[in-house]
Amino acid sequence: MATGIRDKVAIIGMGCTRFGERWDVGAEELMVEAFCECLGDAGVDRHDIQAAWLGTCVEEVNVGKSGLPLSTTLRLPFIPVTRVENFCASGTESFRGAVYAVASGAYDICLAMGVEKLKDTGYGGLPNPGSNWGSLSWLWWPNITAPGAFALLASAYAAKYKIPDQELKRALAHVSAKSHANGVLNPKAHLRKAVTEDQVIAAPIVAHPLGLFDCCGVSDGAACAIVTTVEKAKQMGKKDFITVKALQLALSSGEEMAFNGWDGDHFMTTDQCSVRAYKEAGITNPRKEISMMEVHDCFSITELVTYEDLHISDRGQAVRDALDGFYDREGGGVPCQVDGGLKCFGHPIGASGLRMLYEMYLQLHGRAGERQIENPVYGLTHNLGGVPFMNVCSIAIIGKY
Amino acid sequence: MIEVKFIMNSAVEEILSFKTCCGLMRVFDQNLEIHLRNKGSGPIMIPSYFDLLGQHGAMRVETLTPPGVHQIMPGEILALYCAMDETVWGKSTEAVFYDCAGNAYPVGIVD
Numbered sequence: 001m002a003t004g005i006r007d008k009v010a011i012i013g014m015g016c017t018r019f020g021e022r023w024d025v026g027a028e029e030l031m032v033e034a035f036c037e038c039l040g041d042a043g044v045d046r047h048d049i050q051a052a053w054l055g056t057c058v059e060e061v062n063v064g065k066s067g068l069p070l071s072t073t074l075r076l077p078f079i080p081v082t083r084v085e086n087f088c089a090s091g092t093e094s095f096r097g098a099v100y101a102v103a104s105g106a107y108d109i110c111l112a113m114g115v116e117k118l119k120d121t122g123y124g125g126l127p128n129p130g131s132n133w134g135s136l137s138w139l140w141w142p143n144i145t146a147p148g149a150f151a152l153l154a155s156a157y158a159a160k161y162k163i164p165d166q167e168l169k170r171a172l173a174h175v176s177a178k179s180h181a182n183g184v185l186n187p188k189a190h191l192r193k194a195v196t197e198d199q200v201i202a203a204p205i206v207a208h209p210l211g212l213f214d215c216c217g218v219s220d221g222a223a224c225a226i227v228t229t230v231e232k233a234k235q236m237g238k239k240d241f242i243t244v245k246a247l248q249l250a251l252s253s254g255e256e257m258a259f260n261g262w263d264g265d266h267f268m269t270t271d272q273c274s275v276r277a278y279k280e281a282g283i284t285n286p287r288k289e290i291s292m293m294e295v296h297d298c299f300s301i302t303e304l305v306t307y308e309d310l311h312i313s314d315r316g317q318a319v320r321d322a323l324d325g326f327y328d329r330e331g332g333g334v335p336c337q338v339d340g341g342l343k344c345f346g347h348p349i350g351a352s353g354l355r356m357l358y359e360m361y362l363q364l365h366g367r368a369g370e371r372q373i374e375n376p377v378y379g380l381t382h383n384l385g386g387v388p389f390m391n392v393c394s395i396a397i398i399g400k401y
Numbered sequence: 402m403i404e405v406k407f408i409m410n411s412a413v414e415e416i417l418s419f420k421t422c423c424g425l426m427r428v429f430d431q432n433l434e435i436h437l438r439n440k441g442s443g444p445i446m447i448p449s450y451f452d453l454l455g456q457h458g459a460m461r462v463e464t465l466t467p468p469g470v471h472q473i474m475p476g477e478i479l480a481l482y483c484a485m486d487e488t489v490w491g492k493s494t495e496a497v498f499y500d501c502a503g504n505a506y507p508v509g510i511v512d
Contacts (some may be wrong), residue, residue, distance in 0.1 A: 191412075191416060195412045199412070203480055204467060318436070
């Protein structure tokens, strides 16, 4: 009988680079930067790491294939290193590999690293990988853009709940302005200036209703975690450590595209993934019990709809909750994108999931500085890779042991 | 009626200079953001230029992003961006926008 991952694995160290246009460094230096902080935080030696996972997405223009970019960069001494890729969930996927490895008893201490170095490859948005996404995906979505696909989500959501265009734009603007207000307080964020809702609404349209500030940017960055078993953490003298409460993954089966039951207004994956995550973590009322979260705000509409797919806002109520400030850092609800989110960090694909976990980890330890929220218990992270009608969703919940 | 608001050293500058997205041009040094809000009851057509008046005399600023003629619906805001020499801006006292119906909208520049 499977018992889930709750409280079996401790996170004893994390590290994260400053995100941005890191012309000064390559992917290797980014990994080293995150790793050095992580090692110091964990209080272990490089040679204590027994296995590692590397999450990176667009390896063709990035670090390269296989686990070798990680093992050679960090001079990991002939240990198992595995590269994983699962769209925007790649960082969380590497975390999942490391967590399951120590939970299985195969290893005591493992490393999860996520990295992406995209800004000097010549494009601002995500690359078009052509047929590299496989024959089935390529046949099903031959010519789309990410903003176009998520703009359709916004239109479908507004149509279903009869939300006027200007009200939706105002709610989306609040989502982005709220994240930028948080990013101002984060020295590791790429974009650190506040914006007003009016600025967001008036900015150039990319794919209606999504404008410039509704879309996150691409960036460079790396983040990592060192995990061990709860028993080992205690043996190491760790106190007040953080454990994994839930780790779930849900992938589209094709149902969204192939049947009429889906209105195009939400993410079927997140809807189901979150239910499983709450069950694994023992959470029965997420609106009350989740203290904070980092969700995949690749577009502001993604964040808005995810409020509902995480079962924190009721269906059709995300606009109202957003405008009421329920997801603001000091709004009295569930602070979302406390570190600034993808809006301020950009989205170096492989690094984003671990970057989100890093913020939850800092908050739970009370080390988030000006962004610190009061007495957090559970932190949730959410990644969504792909497009509304075909995607990969990962959810992690961590908290104090 | 048009209400004009200037945001010098706008937060949007660094975003426009690093982000490209599906047809949106990457533009640099757009340090001046201008909001034109339509406070009237009907749509207004506005061309992408304005006259800048001050110690330097009068100069027409035509390098606004986006270019062209824009329709602003009642209550809506149009955002325009441009690169503006802060020294010139500091010596300017008035900016004048125009609509396609021949109306002028002068607005004072306050530091």
